[in-house]
Amino acid sequence: MKFATPAGANPIDRMAIVGRAHPRIDGPLKTTGTAPYAYEHQHLESKLAYGCIVGAAVAKGRITAIRVHEARDAPGVLAIVTAQEAGKLGKGKRNTAKLLGGPEVDHYHQAIAVVVAETFEQARHAAGLVHVDYDRTEGRFDLATALEKAELAIDPNAAPAPKENRVGNFEEAFAAAAVKLDASYTTPDHSHAMMEPFASIAAWNGDELTVWTSNQMIDWGRTDLAITLGIPKEKVRLISPYVGGGFGGKLFLRADALLAALGARAAGRPVKIAMPRPLMANNTTHRPATRQRIRIGCDAGGTITAIGHESGSGDQPGGSPEAAVSQTRLLYAGANRLTTLRLAELDLPEGNAMRAPGEASGMMALEIAIDEMAEKLGMDPVAFRVKNDTPVDPEKPQRRFSERQLVRCLEEGAERFGWSRRNPRPGQVRDGRWLVGFGVAAAFRNHLDMPSGARVRLGRDGHITVETDMTDIGTGSYTIIAQTAAEMMGVPVDEVTVRLGDSAFPVSAGSGGQFGAANATAGVYAACVKLRDAVAQRLGFNSAEAVFADGRVTGGNRSAALREAAAAGELAGEDKIEFGDLSKTYQLSTFGSHFVELGVDSYTGIVRLRRMLAVCAAGRILNPVSARSQVIGAMTMGAGSALMEELAVDKRFGFFVNHDLAGYEVPVHADIPHQEVIFLEEADDKANPMKAKGVGELGLCGFGAAVANAVYNATGVRVRDYPITLDKYLDRLPPVD
Numbered sequence: 186m187k188f189a190t191p192a193g194a195n196p197i198d199r200m201a202i203v204g205r206a207h208p209r210i211d212g213p214l215k216t217t218g219t220a221p222y223a224y225e226h227q228h229l230e231s232k233l234a235y236g237c238i239v240g241a242a243v244a245k246g247r248i249t250a251i252r253v254h255e256a257r258d259a260p261g262v263l264a265i266v267t268a269q270e271a272g273k274l275g276k277g278k279r280n281t282a283k284l285l286g287g288p289e290v291d292h293y294h295q296a297i298a299v300v301v302a303e304t305f306e307q308a309r310h311a312a313g314l315v316h317v318d319y320d321r322t323e324g325r326f327d328l329a330t331a332l333e334k335a336e337l338a339i340d341p342n343a344a345p346a347p348k349e350n351r352v353g354n355f356e357e358a359f360a361a362a363a364v365k366l367d368a369s370y371t372t373p374d375h376s377h378a379m380m381e382p383f384a385s386i387a388a389w390n391g392d393e394l395t396v397w398t399s400n401q402m403i404d405w406g407r408t409d410l411a412i413t414l415g416i417p418k419e420k421v422r423l424i425s426p427y428v429g430g431g432f433g434g435k436l437f438l439r440a441d442a443l444l445a446a447l448g449a450r451a452a453g454r455p456v457k458i459a460m461p462r463p464l465m466a467n468n469t470t471h472r473p474a475t476r477q478r479i480r481i482g483c484d485a486g487g488t489i490t491a492i493g494h495e496s497g498s499g500d501q502p503g504g505s506p507e508a509a510v511s512q513t514r515l516l517y518a519g520a521n522r523l524t525t526l527r528l529a530e531l532d533l534p535e536g537n538a539m540r541a542p543g544e545a546s547g548m549m550a551l552e553i554a555i556d557e558m559a560e561k562l563g564m565d566p567v568a569f570r571v572k573n574d575t576p577v578d579p580e581k582p583q584r585r586f587s588e589r590q591l592v593r594c595l596e597e598g599a600e601r602f603g604w605s606r607r608n609p610r611p612g613q614v615r616d617g618r619w620l621v622g623f624g625v626a627a628a629f630r631n632h633l634d635m636p637s638g639a640r641v642r643l644g645r646d647g648h649i650t651v652e653t654d655m656t657d658i659g660t661g662s663y664t665i666i667a668q669t670a671a672e673m674m675g676v677p678v679d680e681v682t683v684r685l686g687d688s689a690f691p692v693s694a695g696s697g698g699q700f701g702a703a704n705a706t707a708g709v710y711a712a713c714v715k716l717r718d719a720v721a722q723r724l725g726f727n728s729a730e731a732v733f734a735d736g737r738v739t740g741g742n743r744s745a746a747l748r749e750a751a752a753a754g755e756l757a758g759e760d761k762i763e764f765g766d767l768s769k770t771y772q773l774s775t776f777g778s779h780f781v782e783l784g785v786d787s788y789t790g791i792v793r794l795r796r797m798l799a800v801c802a803a804g805r806i807l808n809p810v811s812a813r814s815q816v817i818g819a820m821t822m823g824a825g826s827a828l829m830e831e832l833a834v835d836k837r838f839g840f841f842v843n844h845d846l847a848g849y850e851v852p853v854h855a856d857i858p859h860q861e862v863i864f865l866e867e868a869d870d871k872a873n874p875m876k877a878k879g880v881g882e883l884g885l886c887g888f889g890a891a892v893a894n895a896v897y898n899a900t901g902v903r904v905r906d907y908p909i910t911l912d913k914y915l916d917r918l919p920p921v922d
């Protein structure tokens with residue numbers, strides 16, 4: 186189905202099942218521990234062996250010798266694979282650094298060998314007996330230094346685009362502005378820190394490879410595994426029915442899957458590998474640190490006349506910039522504009538997508554800058570944002586937003602939160618020993634079209650089965666897909682079985698970039714339209730007029746049970762949603778507002794969040810319970826990035842030091858006392874037939890800045906370097922009296 190013109194009325198509009206709160210259909214499996222995750226797959230024909238990855242102990246250099254005889258003689262060892270044994274390997278389209286290094290080492294903890302043994306303990310023991318000599322060379326590990334010589338870069342997701350995005354004359358307008366802000370902000374490297382580690386089981390059957398893995402994007406992983414191994418894609422099957430969090434780390438093929446495949450081939454047995462937690466931060470990818478400069482010029486009345494946002498980040502050679510200026514191109518009006526990205530080459534581990542790549546980092550800076558500008562103008566920060574709202578793409582004014590309810594998000598949020606109780610003078614409100622502050626930020630994240638396929642079957646018993654390689658990474662995909670098929674076919678949700686995460690099923694959008702829910706359900710919608718046609722034809726109804734409801738098909742003056750259509754044999758519909766130019770004609774984005782109240786201990790400087798509110802406008806909300814879970818989870822991640830998350834870089838040896846959950850802090854329940862989420866009514870007919878857009882990552886974008894602005898409001902101390910830890914402001918807190 187090609188989606189090329191705005192959606193008209195369709196069966197989803199009934200919203201009898203879609204749009205209703207429905208608990209997760211996979212919930213009981215998860216709460217009873219019976220949902221099979223990658224590492225737990227049991228049903229193999231031959232006995233499993235265990236693989237242990239050996240990571241490089243230097244960040245940059247060359248392996249001069251790798252001595253494996255001691256390891257090979259250790260108890261239980263079945264095989265050892267290094268780059269030499271593996272022979273020629275390709276590199277996946279979406280990997281920057283090689284997944285199996287050697288003799289050249291590109292980054293610390295890059296995999297350089299896998300040891301396969303009868304048991305996990307034997308594999309781990311033998312891995313410790315692999316002796317490696319390195320010729321260590323100098324690496325580039327300091328972003329600030331590397332950026333001094335770095336070139337401008339193009340955001341690969343915005344290409345084709347000029348290296349500098351300019352509108353009007355930014356420099357002139359900024360120089361002439363009555364009120365100006367020129368400030369710099371930094372965000373550190375972040376680790377995905379998902380609960381389930383990277384894990385895979387690989388089994389060969391002749392030249393056919395099956396990998397049970399934990400992956401967000403089945404077709405990307407399958408394609409890149411085939412390319413890396415140099416075998417036809419048709420010979421590779423990936424299965425990933427449950428994923429214990431990914432956050433972008435599992436968008437791509439990683440070393441666990443490749444080395445399980447290589448180890449299994451060498452050992453002649455299926456091999457399972459789970460990455461130990463301390464390997465994850467340096468072996469895989471992370472969100473790159475950014476250094477951002479923002480300049481805003483306004484007239485005396487608070488209208489933005491110039492807005493400039495320049496961001497720099499680093500990556501391995503051949504990598505990509507963190508697109509931290511995306512939102513600045515679209516969020517606020519302003520006749521003169523400049524946005525650039527700069528990319529430095531670094532020898533730290535590979536940077537890549539993490540939880541709302543681009544906007545998450547960019548909004549952390551932009552929305553502090555907006556707060557600072559509002560204060561310079563003596564304006565309320567909500568009113569300043571409202572004043573500079575734009576109904577059109579500010580770079581291309583002929584392009585409108587398909588839907589844009591930013592102002593309503595801000596105003597309703599202010600009302601619900603009690604924003605009028607905020608004291609605009611910082612450092613004034615005390616509650617015992619606590620300094621209390623309010624903060625606000627806009628939320629913004631683009632919506633992306635992705636083609637997505639599905640197959641829907643009507644069984645002889647009237648039961649519906651949906652099959653698509655879409656993944657559920659804890660997001661609720663199973664449930665919203667069941668709701669979509671139930672709505673389309675006119676059956677209750679419990680008459681629908683959803684099968685996901687298998688490359689034997691039609692290729693879907695996959696889970697990433699908050700594009701999963703809207704596109705994957707649109708693919709299921711398309712397949713259901715095909716199945717409805719087949720049913721109507723079988724039962725002799727006019728497909729365009731037939732109504733599917735209550736397990737029946739009704740049209741003209743007749744009605745028949747849906748199951749009758751399959752009485753003589755199962756019927757199936759398969760299709761995929763594809764997109765025309767609507768997302769070029771219109772700008773498809775999602776909007777929101779974040780409000781935060783927190784206390785800062787006037788003695789110790791410790792920050793405690795008190796309450797948080799998000800108001801979101803993101804198209805039709807397919808299931809308010811799972812959407813809310815996405816948003817509160819994202820807000821929690823925003824709290825982490827504001828207050829604690831930071832990979833500490835060892836700039837001498839080039840690695841992330843705090844590479845486990847003891848040293849890499851993320852929020853726990855006690856950090857997150859009270860969250861509220863409101864979804865505004867919206868149905869975006871330019872997005873897809875579901876009239877839905879992404880919402881999961883919206884909840885993160887802007888939240889960190891709302892926290893930063895609340896810390897400022899509480900204390901009068903502006904911190905522009907994340908995370909906002911007390912060492913950065915303790916000596917500047919107001920005197921204790």
Ligand code: MOS
Binds near residue numbers: 401433436538697699
């Ligand atoms: Mo998301 S960072 O695209 O999984």
